[in-house]
Amino acid sequence: MEKGNERNLKYWIDFVDKLSGGQSLEHMVPEVLEDLCQTFDFGCGFVYRMGSDGLFRLAAGYRRHRDLCLAPELDLAGALGQDLMQALPRALSVCFRDDAPPETALELRMAELFGAGSMVAVAVVDEDGALMALVGLDDRRGHGRHAQEDMDFSRSVISTLANYIKMGIYQQRAQQAQRNLENTLDHMGIDVYVNDFATHEILYLNRSMAAPYGGQEAMTGEICWQVLYEGKTEACDFCPQKQLIDENGQPSKVYSWDYKRPFDGSWFRVFSAAAPWDNGRLAHIVSSVDITESKRNEEIIRQMAEYDHLTGLPNRYRLTQYIDERLERGGRQLTDAYILFFDLDGFKQVNDTMGHPAGDELLRQIGTALRENLLTRDNSYRYGGDEFVVLQDDSTPGSLEDTIGFLRGLFSRPWQLEEGAASVTASVGISHFPGDDTKTGDLVRKADQAMYVSKHSGRGLVHFYNRGDIQPMEAYFAKQ
Numbered sequence: 001m002e003k004g005n006e007r008n009l010k011y012w013i014d015f016v017d018k019l020s021g022g023q024s025l026e027h028m029v030p031e032v033l034e035d036l037c038q039t040f041d042f043g044c045g046f047v048y049r050m051g052s053d054g055l056f057r058l059a060a061g062y063r064r065h066r067d068l069c070l071a072p073e074l075d076l077a078g079a080l081g082q083d084l085m086q087a088l089p090r091a092l093s094v095c096f097r098d099d100a101p102p103e104t105a106l107e108l109r110m111a112e113l114f115g116a117g118s119m120v121a122v123a124v125v126d127e128d129g130a131l132m133a134l135v136g137l138d139d140r141r142g143h144g145r146h147a148q149e150d151m152d153f154s155r156s157v158i159s160t161l162a163n164y165i166k167m168g169i170y171q172q173r174a175q176q177a178q179r180n181l182e183n184t185l186d187h188m189g190i191d192v193y194v195n196d197f198a199t200h201e202i203l204y205l206n207r208s209m210a211a212p213y214g215g216q217e218a219m220t221g222e223i224c225w226q227v228l229y230e231g232k233t234e235a236c237d238f239c240p241q242k243q244l245i246d247e248n249g250q251p252s253k254v255y256s257w258d259y260k261r262p263f264d265g266s267w268f269r270v271f272s273a274a275a276p277w278d279n280g281r282l283a284h285i286v287s288s289v290d291i292t293e294s295k296r297n298e299e300i301i302r303q304m305a306e307y308d309h310l311t312g313l314p315n316r317y318r319l320t321q322y323i324d325e326r327l328e329r330g331g332r333q334l335t336d337a338y339i340l341f342f343d344l345d346g347f348k349q350v351n352d353t354m355g356h357p358a359g360d361e362l363l364r365q366i367g368t369a370l371r372e373n374l375l376t377r378d379n380s381y382r383y384g385g386d387e388f389v390v391l392q393d394d395s396t397p398g399s400l401e402d403t404i405g406f407l408r409g410l411f412s413r414p415w416q417l418e419e420g421a422a423s424v425t426a427s428v429g430i431s432h433f434p435g436d437d438t439k440t441g442d443l444v445r446k447a448d449q450a451m452y453v454s455k456h457s458g459r460g461l462v463h464f465y466n467r468g469d470i471q472p473m474e475a476y477f478a479k480q
Contacts, residue, residue: 007039008149008153011035011039011153011157012157014035015032015035015157015160018031018032019160019164025164025165025168026060028164029047029059029060029161029165030060030061030062032045032157032161033045033046033047033060033061033062033137034062036137036154036157036158037062037064037137038064040137040146040150040153040154041139041146041150042064042118042120042137042138042139042146042154043063043064043065043068043138043139043140043141044061044062044063044064044068044070044137044138044139044140045061045062045136045137046058046060046061046062046070046134046135046136046137046138047059047060047061047133047134047135047165048074048076048133048134048135049132049133049169050076050131050132050133054075054077055073055074055075055076056073056074056075056076056133056134057072057073057074058070058071058072058073059133068140074113076088076113076131076134079109079113080106080109080110080113081109084105084106084109085131087105087106088106088123088131088134089123089125089129089130089131090129091106091123092122092123092125092159093120093121093122093123093155093158093159094106094107094110094119094120094121094136095119095120095121095151095152095155096111096118096119097117097118097146097148097151098117098118098146100148107119114138115140116138116139116140117139117140117141118138118139118146118151119136119137119138119139120136120137120138120151120154120155120158121134121135121136121137121138121158122134122135122136122155122158122159122161122162123162124162124165124166124169125166126166132166132169133162133165133166133169135158135161135162135165136158137154137158182206185206186206186207186208189208189289189290190208190287190288190289191205191206191208191209191268191287191288191289191290192204192205192206192209192285192286192287192288193205193206193209193210193219193224193286194277194283194284194285194286195224195283195284195286196277196281196282196283196284197241197274197281197282197283197284198281198282199223200223200224200225200235200284201221201222201223201224202219202220202221202222202223202224202227203220203277203283204220205219205220209288212261212263212264213227213228225239229262230262230263238257240255240257240272241272241274241284243255244272244273244274244284245274245282249282251273251274251275251276251282252274253273254271254272254273255271255272255273256269256270256271256272257269257270258270258291258295259288265292266290266292267290267291267292267294267295268288268289268290268291268292269288269289269291270286270287270288271286271287271288272284272285272286273285305317306318306321308367308382310360310363310364310367310382311363311364311366311367311368311370311382312364312367312368312371313367313370313371313380313381313382313388314380314381314382315381315382315383315384316381316382316383316384316389318381319381319383319389319391319440319444320440320441320444322391323337323391323440323443324440327438327439327440335394336393336394336432336433337391337392337393337394337432337433338391338392338393338400338430338431338432338433339389339391339430339431339432339433339443339444339446339447340389340390340391340392340403340404340407340428340429340430340447341383341387341388341389341428341429341430341431341444341447341448341450341451342387342388342389342390342407342426342427342428342429342451343386343387343388343426343427343451343455344366344386344411344424344425344426345424345425345426345427345455345459345460346422346423346424346425346459347359347362347386347424350362350422350424354417354419354420354422355419357418357419358417358418358419358420358422361417361418361419362415362417362422362424363382363386365415365417366388366410366415367380367382369410370388370390373406374397374398375396375397375398375402375403375406376390376403376406376407378396379391379392379393379396383444388426389444389447390403390407401477404428404462404473407426407428408426408460408462410426411424411425411426411460412425412460425459425460426460427451427454427455427459427460427461428450428451428454428461428462428463429446429447429448429449429450429451429452429453429454429462429463429464429465430447430450430462430463430464430465431443431444431446431447431450431464431465432464432465432466435466435467436465436466436467436468446465447465449465449470450463450464450465450470451463453470457472461473464476
């Protein structure tokens with residue numbers, strides 16, 4: 001007995017050294033099973049782990065003799081039945097030997113399943129009491145090979161090993177969960193990064209976020225604004241961090257905005273939120289989704305809504321929108337402006353004699369001429385049909401007289417079309433902001449009234465509305 005105790009003590013010291021030696025479970029467990037079998041005269045040692053399909057597969061094993069066999073896979077639930085399968089994790093261990101044969105139904109069924117005369121087996125269960133693995137030793141030889149003290153000691157060792165295996169399973173599950181999460185984040189079509197709320201140090205980012213900036217290793221630990229924005233020397237003034245926390249510094253809401261990446265022009269919808277991170281620190285979590293295609297589609301739709309497809313000029317809607325936007329700012333950006341509304345004299349004749357395709361070609365050429373001239377390229381609109389508007393305001397190059405002179409010169413020559421030369425002139429009506437009105441629709445309507453007078457007074461004339469007293473251009477300028 002004394003020699004047995006000395007042996008057990010020596011084994012326990014060696015066993016603890018193995019556990020604390022820093023070896024991985026994959027290397028340590030087979031060694032422990034071999035040592036147990038050699039030291040305490042068992043034929044086999046095994047670790048069976050349950051898979052997602054409910055089958056138990058041999059994760060580690062040792063056989064002292066080649067004629068002994070360990071099944072690579074066990075249908076433990078099918079072999080034991082529902083009642084015994086539920087009894088095994090509650091019993092925690094199964095222990096019997098040849099000269100003290102199995103007594104309980106569970107022991108009898110385990111002896112039959114493993115073909116064992118002696119067995120020490122310990123169930124590895126999770127926090128909910130569900131079976132995760134089975135660790136044990138068995139022997140298939142005759143009677144009297146194992147003393148009860150050896151069986152008890154072996155069970156203590158196996159129980160300790162089972163706890164280490166349990167921790168290893170939890171660690172593997174956590175690692176797999178982390179890999180699954182990272183794999184999900186890397187393939188969900190959303191860029192994600194996390195930085196320290198106070199220091200702006202990048203704590204985490206997924207692969208798609210890191211790829212354009214040199215990869216995860218190049219960015220992790222760096223200051224976010226230094227690596228994301230070339231040439232930045234201080235924190236971004238547009239960073240929404242202050243809007244993510246309440247007056248007590250606690251996370252409050254998610255903030256979103258659209259961002260255009262400078263080096264490739266890609267657009268992203270960005271979402272920012274504050275959340276607790278490790279070590280009690282507060283983190284700024286930023287996620288973004290590529291909306292470049294959506295932005296392009298929006299631009300196409302905007303172009304269709306705001307631009308005339310025939311001439312390429314902004315349309316009536318865009319004119320109204322532009323003036324309204326500036327007037328809504330209290331007139332600060334539209335202090336002195338003129339609406340030049342003109343209609344083509346002789347356009348109907350072009351359509352009637354040369355055909356509508358020729359009329360379309362004429363309108364396209366006029367649109368091109370307006371877009372290419374410095375005086376009118378950014379402020380010309382096709383109002384509809386053969387009607388056009390030029391907005392002359394304080395941001396327009398040149399004077400009002402220059403713009404009128406350009407328009408009159410533009411229509412002083414024939415237009416060379418595929419069907420031949422076409423001669424048209426422009427009847428122009430002009431209204432003034434704020435003298436004639438301060439509302440977009442009324443300004444255009446009054447310019448239209450002045451244009452109507454020009455049209456019925458002769459070809460190519462210019463009239464001003466001038467507070468309801470519609471005057472020829474010469475008379476208007478004479479009074480200025």
